[in-house]
Structures are given as structure tokens and as C-alpha cells.
Amino acid sequence: MSKKIANKLENFSQWYNDIILNADLAENSGVRGCMVIKPYGFAIWEEMKQVLDKKFKETGHVNAYFPIFIPKSFFTKEASHVDGFAKECAVVTHYRLKNNDSGEVIVDENAKLEEELIVRPTSETIIWDTYKKWIKSYRDLPLLINQWANVVRWEMRTRLFLRTSEFLWQEGHTAHETKSEAIEEAEKILFLYKDFIENTLAVPLIYGLKSEREKFAGAIDTYCVEALMQDGKALQAGTSHFLGQNFAKAFDVKFASRSGNLEYVWASSWGVSTRLIGALVMTHSDEKGLVLPPKLAPYQVVLIPIYHSQEEYDAIIEKMKLISCELSSLGIRVKEDFRDTYKPGWKFSEYELKGVPVRIAMGPRDLKNNTVEFVRRDKCEKQIISFSEITSTTQSILNQMQHDLFLKAKLFQENNTFSVDNFDDFSDRINNGGFVLAHWDGSPETEDEIKKLTKATIRCIPMDAKKENGLCILTGKPSLQRVIFAKSY
Numbered sequence: 001m002s003k004k005i006a007n008k009l010e011n012f013s014q015w016y017n018d019i020i021l022n023a024d025l026a027e028n029s030g031v032r033g034c035m036v037i038k039p040y041g042f043a044i045w046e047e048m049k050q051v052l053d054k055k056f057k058e059t060g061h062v063n064a065y066f067p068i069f070i071p072k073s074f075f076t077k078e079a080s081h082v083d084g085f086a087k088e089c090a091v092v093t094h095y096r097l098k099n100n101d102s103g104e105v106i107v108d109e110n111a112k113l114e115e116e117l118i119v120r121p122t123s124e125t126i127i128w129d130t131y132k133k134w135i136k137s138y139r140d141l142p143l144l145i146n147q148w149a150n151v152v153r154w155e156m157r158t159r160l161f162l163r164t165s166e167f168l169w170q171e172g173h174t175a176h177e178t179k180s181e182a183i184e185e186a187e188k189i190l191f192l193y194k195d196f197i198e199n200t201l202a203v204p205l206i207y208g209l210k211s212e213r214e215k216f217a218g219a220i221d222t223y224c225v226e227a228l229m230q231d232g233k234a235l236q237a238g239t240s241h242f243l244g245q246n247f248a249k250a251f252d253v254k255f256a257s258r259s260g261n262l263e264y265v266w267a268s269s270w271g272v273s274t275r276l277i278g279a280l281v282m283t284h285s286d287e288k289g290l291v292l293p294p295k296l297a298p299y300q301v302v303l304i305p306i307y308h309s310q311e312e313y314d315a316i317i318e319k320m321k322l323i324s325c326e327l328s329s330l331g332i333r334v335k336e337d338f339r340d341t342y343k344p345g346w347k348f349s350e351y352e353l354k355g356v357p358v359r360i361a362m363g364p365r366d367l368k369n370n371t372v373e374f375v376r377r378d379k380c381e382k383q384i385i386s387f388s389e390i391t392s393t394t395q396s397i398l399n400q401m402q403h404d405l406f407l408k409a410k411l412f413q414e415n416n417t418f419s420v421d422n423f424d425d426f427s428d429r430i431n432n433g434g435f436v437l438a439h440w441d442g443s444p445e446t447e448d449e450i451k452k453l454t455k456a457t458i459r460c461i462p463m464d465a466k467k468e469n470g471l472c473i474l475t476g477k478p479s480l481q482r483v484i485f486a487k488s489y
Contacts, residue, residue, distance in 0.1 A: 012231040020160045023290040023354050033158045033165030043298035051200050061144040066126050069117040074125035077250040084217020085121045088153040092117040119152040127173045128251040137256045143175040161278035162489050169273035175265045182266035186242040189270040190223040193238040202293040202406040203227050203283045204413050208460030213444050220244040226459045228413045229282040232433015234459045234486035237279055240270035283409050290355030291378050293405050294398040299335035302356045306344045306363035316362050423473045430456045435486050439479035441472035456485045
């Protein structure tokens with residue numbers, strides 16, 4: 001195998017791209033700014049989707065589906081929302097094509113839509129237009145809906161998984177009787193995301209509220225979880241929004257309260273996307289390729305025979321099938337690569353590149369000795385174990401690897417989190433990457449100036465941080481708490 005991956009320290013961007021392409025996760029498509037998610041990459045997304053969907057349903061949410069097209073007039077009903085997405089919207093203006101005199105396909109100028117349709121960048125507007133029909137009384141609340149869908153945000157500069165014109169995600173949209181219930185929902189989902197990303201993806205997070213400049217268009221408050229990538233840049237991993245009554249008022253969604261009055265409902269929305277695959281790659285992978293946490297790996301163990309004759313092949317395969325059955329019966333996802341069209345060495349490199357957590361190989365000597373060669377992907381260390389130890393060792397290693405990947409990433413995050421008290425130190429530290437805790441006077445103008453001078457943004461205002469009197473690093477004005485800055489994707 002001759003697939004080359006760039007040095008991570010020399011060219012992080014190329015390293016990331018090389019892993020995405022060579023591990024067969026995705027590739028650029030014939031449509032500008034869009035990607036093809038290949039089967040292996042999509043299998044990772046399916047694992048994420050399966051775990052998340054179960055968590056949503058356990059907390060009382062149900063799935064539905066809403067149109068991809070949104071009438072332009074819907075966007076004008078919520079001014080801050082349209083301002084936030086106006087520059088990213090794809091617009092459908094016609095509904096028919098035709099052939100011209102030269103046989104070329106052109107847009108039929110007589111087939112113009114009466115009202116332009118927006119290809120959804122997010123679904124709040126179309127969903128709240130629907131909720132107006134569904135919600136009449138407090139008995140209809142809470143309404144806890146999730147949608148698995150694709151969205152379009154017309155990006156000028158794209159990167160596979162991190163920023164593409166079309167991407168996959170889930171978006172939850174909930175309606176509630178009271179303000180406190182809607183806030184509770186937004187915070188509940190925030191911690192659901194945190195639990196999922198840390199325990200399944202093994203990616204440590206910080207969490208908190210977005211600043212006024214960084215919050216979702218149309219939200220009262222935006223909660224977020226942020227991860228630190230190996231190059232020292234932050235990645236927004238998920239968001240949850242308290243929408244107040246903004247969309248209910250925009251679409252006139254009222255309900256008969258318990259006291260008999262007509263009141264506007266309270267709302268939340270929340271989502272994570274295929275961007276999480278990018279986070280996964282940049283958190284755990286190395287110069288040899290992808291490293292996958294066992295809980296998320298499409299297959300957790302790959303079985304590879306080593307043989308020189310048909311007789312050896314038949315005997316080894318018979319034994320490996322027994323191993324496969326035993327591991328599968330324990331719920332372990334197993335890949336049997338018994339192909340005779342590729343040599344074992346090629347397969348070793350391929351599955352190392354694809355980040356399969358455990359590789360089990362067996363040759364004639366192993367067969368004779370009742371042993372197998374066992375390799376754990378993140379450490380790339382070989383060990384010889386007996387048949388009787390295969391199941392217990394595999395289970396133990398998978399659990400240990402999941403734990404170790406999180407601890408390694410957590411240690412990296414801790415070692416790259418800094419506190420500073422003046423702008424000079426801030427500028428130096430930000431340029432070297434990492435999370436930087438610093439005082440900020442709370443004004444959007446100061447936030448804008450810091451971003452202009454350093455390209456750093458406020459990633460979040462920590463919810464779990466203690467109050468601390470200090471002075472803003474730029475203006476010297478009073479501050480009650482440090483916020484977290486970083487350069488980001």
C-alpha cells in the first residue's frame with residue numbers, strides 16, 4: 001500500500017485531508033462545495049445516529065420529517081433569523097427545464113415560481129408554520145420533535161466534513177408551556193450532547209453559553225459544546241438554543257393555557273451534524289491514519305489470515321470463523337477479511353489506515369500453537385495470546401482503548417488551556433493555539449475588536465466557572481468572569 005499521509009506537525013490541513021481521502025471516509029463531488037460520504041464514512045455517521053436517536057427517544061422525543069423547501073416569505077417573519085442566514089441561502093426560482101434550438105438544456109423562463117423557495121439552511125420557519133396547526137391547547141404540549149435531514153448553507157470556502165454547502169444533521173424543535181420548561185429542555189440536550197460526544201466519540205469538551213455575537217440567529221440564548229483539535233483550534237461540536245417566544249410570535253403560535261388565556265408557546269432547537277466526523281478525525285488520528293474509538297468503529301475487530309497454501313488457508317479460516325462467531329455473540333462488530341486477492345501486509349496497512357481498533361491475525365505457526373497475533377490500533381503494539389484468552393482480551397482492550405483515547409485527548413486539552421491577564425500575553429498565547437481564559441467586559445464591540453486584532457472568538461462563557469472579578473484584557477473595564485477564547489474552524 002502506497003497511500004501517503006502528510007506530517008501532522010508540518011501541515012495539519014493536508015494531514016486531515018489525506019486521512020479523510022485515504023481512509024475512504026469522503027471525497028469531493030462534482031457539485032462545487034459538496035461532498036460524497038463514502039460507505040465507511042457513512043457507517044461511522046450511522047453509528048452516531050443510532051446512539052443519538054436512542055438517547056432522544058429515551059428522553060421522550062419522536063422523529064418527523066419536514067419539507068426541504070421553505071417559502072421565502074417565512075424567513076421575513078423573524079428578522080434576526082433571516083439576517084443570520086441571508087448570505088448562505090440557496091434559492092429555487094424556476095420549476096422546469098427545456099431544450100433550446102441548439103439542443104441545450106436551459107431554464108424555462110415561463111416556469112418561474114410565484115414565490116421563491118429557500119433550500120433549508122435550518123428548519124425553524126417551516127416547522128413553526130406547521131406547529132401553528134398542531135398546537136391549540138396546553139394539552140398539546142410539550143411537543144418534542146426531532147428531524148434527521150440534510151441542509152444547505154452556501155459556503156464559499158469548504159472543507160470535507162467541517163464546512164460543506166450541504167451536510168447531514170439532526171435538528172430538534174420543541175414547544176413548551178413555560179419559559180422554564182424550554183430552558184430546561186435546551187440545557188438537557190446540551191448535557192445529552194456532552195455525554196454522547198465524550199463517552200462515545202471520546203472527545204473531551206468545554207461547555208457554556210455563546211456570546212451575543214456568536215449565538216444562533218433568532219435565539220435568546222445559545223448553549224454549546226466545544227472541542228480542542230490537535231492543532232490547537234476549537235471546533236463547535238454541538239449547539240442547543242433557547243428561542244424564547246420569538247418564533248411563536250413570528251408565526252402566531254398560541255395555546256389555550258390552564259387558566260384559559262391564549263399565550264405564546266416557548267421554544268428550543270438543537271442540533272449536531274456530520275461535522276462530528278471531522279472532530280473525530282482531528283482529535284484522535286495519527287500519521288498512520290484514522291484512529292477510531294471502539295464504541296463508534298463500524299467494525300471493532302478485523303480478522304486476517306496468513307497462509308501459504310490452500311490447506312493452510314482452509315484450516316485457518318475454519319478456526320477464525322469460530323473466533324468471529326464467539327466475538328459477534330458478545331455484540332462485538334467483526335470484519336472477516338478472508339479475501340485471497342490482497343496480501344496480509346496490504347490488509348494490515350489498510351485497516352491501520354482505517355483505524356480499526358483491534359486486528360487479529362493468524363498464521364500456520366499460530367494455528368499450531370493455539371495462538372493469535374493481536375494488535376491494538378492506537379498503540380500499534382503486537383502481542384501473542386492464546387485462543388482461550390481471545391474474548392476476554394478483546395473485551396478488555398476495547399474498553400481500555402475507549403478510556404485511554406478520552407484521557408489522552410483530555411490531557412491534551414488541559415495542557416493547552418491557559419489563563420492570561422493582559423492583551424500582550426493573550427495575543428502571544430492565541431497565536432500558539434489552545435483555549436485561553438481571559439476577562440472580557442461583556443460588550444460586543446470589544447469582542448469584535450479582539451477578533452479583528454487576533455482572529456480569536458469567544459467560544460463560550462463557561463457555565464461551571466466560578467465568578468471572578470477582573471479587568472478586560474483589551475479595555476481594562478470591570479469583568480465578573482473569564483470567558484474562553486480560541487481560534488476556530
